[in-house]
Amino acid sequence: MDSTSPLSAPREDPAARFGRPLGGWRLKLYTIIFEADTRNGRLFDLVLVWLILASVCVVVLDSFESLRARWGALFEVLEWIFTVLFTAEYFARLSCVRRPSRYARSVFGIIDLIAVMPTWLALFMPGLHALIDVRLLRLLRLFRILRLAQYVEEYRALAQALLASRRKILVFLSFVVIVTVVMGTLMYVIEGPANGFPNIPVSVYWAISTMTTVGYGDIVPKTGLGRTIASIMMLVGWGTLAVPTGIVSAEFTAIRMSGARPTTRTCQACLSEGHEASARYCKDCSAELPPYARG
Numbered sequence: 618m619d620s621t622s623p624l625s626a627p628r629e630d631p632a633a634r635f636g637r638p639l640g641g642w643r644l645k646l647y648t649i650i651f652e653a654d655t656r657n658g659r660l661f662d663l664v665l666v667w668l669i670l671a672s673v674c675v676v677v678l679d680s681f682e683s684l685r686a687r688w689g690a691l692f693e694v695l696e697w698i699f700t701v702l703f704t705a706e707y708f709a710r711l712s713c714v715r716r717p718s719r720y721a722r723s724v725f726g727i728i729d730l731i732a733v734m735p736t737w738l739a740l741f742m743p744g745l746h747a748l749i750d751v752r753l754l755r756l757l758r759l760f761r762i763l764r765l766a767q768y769v770e771e772y773r774a775l776a777q778a779l780l781a782s783r784r785k786i787l788v789f790l791s792f793v794v795i796v797t798v799v800m801g802t803l804m805y806v807i808e809g810p811a812n813g814f815p816n817i818p819v820s821v822y823w824a825i826s827t828m829t830t831v832g833y834g835d836i837v838p839k840t841g842l843g844r845t846i847a848s849i850m851m852l853v854g855w856g857t858l859a860v861p862t863g864i865v866s867a868e869f870t871a872i873r874m875s876g877a878r879p880t881t882r883t884c885q886a887c888l889s890e891g892h893e894a895s896a897r898y899c900k901d902c903s904a905e906l907p908p909y910a911r912g
Contacts, residue, residue: 647713650710671695703733707730707733
């Protein structure tokens, strides 16, 4: 059916499950934070992306002892600036949705909380420094980079491709597990403890490292038959590794070529969300939609 028709098939925006407010300042704030297809929404996402990248860079630079000794005070000030900004953003998201508890329990809500939690824990729980090395708290701040997924459309398309190909990937992984268990058991029988294969789990570990072409070299076959099997596994693994890449790539291409992806456009009459970019009318009440402004 034509996507420009008032009867277009409904496509729901993921943010809708948190509850869009009906009006007032909460509606304006919701539009900026959750509706990325508006001018202010795109600007908000762009600023947050750069803030996340900058905060991660500060954490990485702070891991160098020499840089910390020289610029430690600056790193600490920047870290507090990022923490305050991300904390304000987290509470802004909670305040502008009608179901804040649902957002707090969502994947992105948990990531948002983990992103700011380490700095506040170090401030309000001084004894934590004596129990847990402060570097552990710094490492937790790297979870901020996971927040990029909610601002970049390609991440969503990749997640959809992984979800659509999950059954095929599961079948592929089952095949790999079967092959590695069988070949590992076979190598245990052929090589045995005398040649560095003391039990079946260790032999399966060798099979996995060989099939994935990692080849640590900590365990190697000594007999001619064992080396022949190892060579076969290397060739099989070299060709097998391309299978999941092809599966996901095919699904990703299909999603990108479909041209019917939902946006965050919202009907101003009934507040329905998730209309396609080419839609002219609301999928629920048939009211005319505002023009779609692509970035």
